[in-house]
Amino acid sequence: MSRPRIVIVGAGFAGLTTARRLCRLARGAAEIVLVNPTDYFLYVPLLPEVATGILEPRRVALPLTGTLPGVRLVLGEADAIDLDRHRVGWTDPEGNHRALGYDRLVLAVGSVNKLLPIPGVVEHAHGFRGMPEALYLRDHITRQIELADATDDGRERAARCTFVVVGAGYTGTEVAAHGQLFTDALARRHPRLDGGERPRWLLLDLAPRVLPELHPRMSQTASRVLARRGVEVLTGTSVAEATKDGVRLTDDRFVPTRSLIWCVGARPDPLVADLGLATEKGRLIVDEYLNVPGHPEVFACGDAAAVPDPARPGEIAPMTAQHAVRQGRAAAHNIAASHGHGTRRPYTHRDLGFVVDLGGTQAAANPFKVPLSGLAAGAVTRGYHLLAMPGNRVRVAVDWLFDALLPRQGVQLGLVRAHAVPLEHTAPEVPAPPPAGEAGEGNSGEDSPP
Helix, strand or coil, X not given: CCCCEEXXXXXXXXXXXXXXXXXXXXXXXXXXXXXXXXXXXXXXXHHHHHHCCCCCHHHHEEXXXXXXXXCEEEECEEEXXXXXXXXXXXXXXXXCEEEEECCEEEECCCEEECCCCCCCHHHHCECCCCHHHHHHHHHHHHHHHHHHHHCCCHHHHHHHCEEXXXXXXXXXXXXXXXXXXXXXXXXXXXXXXXXXXXXXXXXXXXXXXXXXXXXXXXXXXXXXXXXXXXXXXXXXXXXXXXXXXXXXXXCCCEEECCEEEECCCEEECCHHHHCCCCEECCEEECCCCCEECCEEXXXXXXXXXXXXXXXXXXXXXXXXXXXXXXXXXXXXXXXXXXXCCCCCCCCCCCCCCCEEECCCCCEEECXXXXXXXXXXXXXXXXXXXXXXXXXXXXXXXXXXXXXXXXXXXXXXXXXXXXXHCCCXXXXXXXXXXXXXXXXXXXXCCCCCCC
16 A cells, blocks of 8 residues: 655644654555655744854754755645645746645645835835845845945945845844944044944834833833934834835934845745635634644645634634744644544644844743843744754854954845845745846846835
8 A cells, every 4th residue: 555645734843753753653554655745844933143244154054955854845835735635736946837646735835025005115125034035135134234334325325235124023123233233343443434424223013012012121221222222213104105215204304225124024925816615804613623624634734824723712823933843743743644644733832932042142931921122032032043943053043153252244245136035025935036037147237225
C-alpha cells in the first residue's frame, strides 16, 4: 500500500513546525511534501537587524533541506487549490505550472503587506515582510545618507535624512529603533553630516501609544527608549497622502522625505480568498482542531487561519509567531490522529510573554508576565531568539558579538532594486519581476526612490 501524501503549503513558522513534528510522528509512514517559493525558512523577528547591518542575511535564512530531513521540498509558489480533486497547483521559479495530489493538506501560506486606500502609498512606500524588502531597505538607507552627504541643497539633504515609518506595532517600532542607531552610525562617517543635523526618524500610528497590542508597561519602555534616542513618535497620526517628495500627514503637515516604510500590519495571503471558503477578517475559518469545516482532509494554521483563541472565547488567535508555532504542532498531531495515530487535540495556548528588540542593549520584555527593561530585557530578548531559532544560533551570536566590538559596515550592494519590492506584491518572500519593457537581470541603472 502506498504511503499517504501530506502536502504543506508555506514554510513560515506554522508550516515549518507542522513539517518537523509530522516527521517525528510519521517515522517514514507518510510522504511529507512542503511547497514554498524559497528554499529557506525566514526567521522574521530578526529582519530589522538584517536591514540595519547587524546580521548577515543568511543568518536568518535557514535551509529547509537541512532543517527538515525526510521532507520533500517543492520549490514554487502555490497558486491553485482544487479541493474537489485534492490537488495543489504551483508555479516554479522558471514559470512552469505544475500540480500534485494530496491525502491531507495543510494551508500555512502566511500573510502579505496590509494595504490601505491612501493616495500614493502603493507607488511610494515599501513594506517589511520578506528578505528582499529587508535587503532593499538596507541599501536604500545607506544610499540616502550617501546622497545627502553629496548634495549642496539643504532641503534635499534634510529630505534624504528623514525616514518615516508607518505603524507602531512590533515591526515598525523595531525598525525605527534600529534605524535611528544605524543612520547615526552612517552619518558619523560622512564629514558633511557629522556634527550637523541628525538623521530624523518618525514613527506614526493612529493608536494612542506605541505597541498598542501589548501591555502598557512595554509600551512605556519602548516610548522612553525611542524618545531618548531621538525618534519622533506621532500617535493619533498617519499618512494622508504620499508623493515622491514626501508625505502629507493626517494633521495636514507635510514631511519632505524619500523614505516611506510601511509596517501597518498584515493580511492573509490572497490564495485564501481564491479558495471560495468561509473566512473571518480575511482568514480561513477552522474549528478548534484546525480543520476546515466540510473538508476533513484540509487543515489550516498560522496567519492564514482564523483559529479560535481558547484564552478569549469568541475571538480568533492573533497573527504572532508564538501562535503559529503552537498551531503547527497541533495540526501535526491532528493529522496523525486522522490516520489512526493518537487522538485529536483542540488548540490551546499558554502566553509566555513578549519581547521587543529596541537595538543596542535596549529591549522591552515581559517573560511570564514579568516586566523587564534595559539590559535585563535585552538579555532575555536575545536569549529568546536564540532558543526560538531552528538553527544558526552560533552564527547569530557571533554576529552580535562582532556588532558589539567592531564598527558596523555600511555599504550598498544594489542586489534588490525598487521595482522588485512593490508594496502590493503578493509574494514578499521573492523579488517581483521587472515591469514589462524594463531591463531585467544585470540592470545597473539608478534605483528609483520609494
